[in-house]
Amino acid sequence: MTDHSSGAEDGEASGILIPLHEARSARLDQPVRFDRRELDQILRLYGRMVAANEWRDYAIDHLTDRAVFSVFRRASEVPLFQIVKDPKLARRQGAFAVIAAGGRILKRGQELGRVLGVFDPKLKLVEA
Numbered sequence: 001m002t003d004h005s006s007g008a009e010d011g012e013a014s015g016i017l018i019p020l021h022e023a024r025s026a027r028l029d030q031p032v033r034f035d036r037r038e039l040d041q042i043l044r045l046y047g048r049m050v051a052a053n054e055w056r057d058y059a060i061d062h063l064t065d066r067a068v069f070s071v072f073r074r075a076s077e078v079p080l081f082q083i084v085k086d087p088k089l090a091r092r093q094g095a096f097a098v099i100a101a102g103g104r105i106l107k108r109g110q111e112l113g114r115v116l117g118v119f120d121p122k123l124k125l126v127e128a
Helices: 019-029 036-051 114-120
Strands: 058-061 067-072 081-085 098-099 105-109
Touching: 036 067, 036 114, 058 098, 067 105, 105 114
Parallel strands: none
Antiparallel strands: 058 067, 067 081, 081 098, 098 105
């Protein structure tokens, strides 16, 4: 649908009107993805864990309802951990979650950085 009532002298359309319901349905048809900032945080963690010889392989799945970053020790195994982005849970429990191999949710929250904090090394008390 084109709006020709703007008074353009050369007859060109000044803008294209898109009904809101069409824009929403087009956006809903796309799979959920990690944005660049989120993927950067995840890959920084992945690089750190590969250097520590903990992780060796990963897979990214962009599904219609969630995005999943799966981490493997070996490519032939089930994932050790899954980092999940589920926008439907954003208002209730948080869009991000870390899930262990058995399906147990280790951490859930609104901010990816805090959720990935579950992988940070724990500090130990050392006596001299």
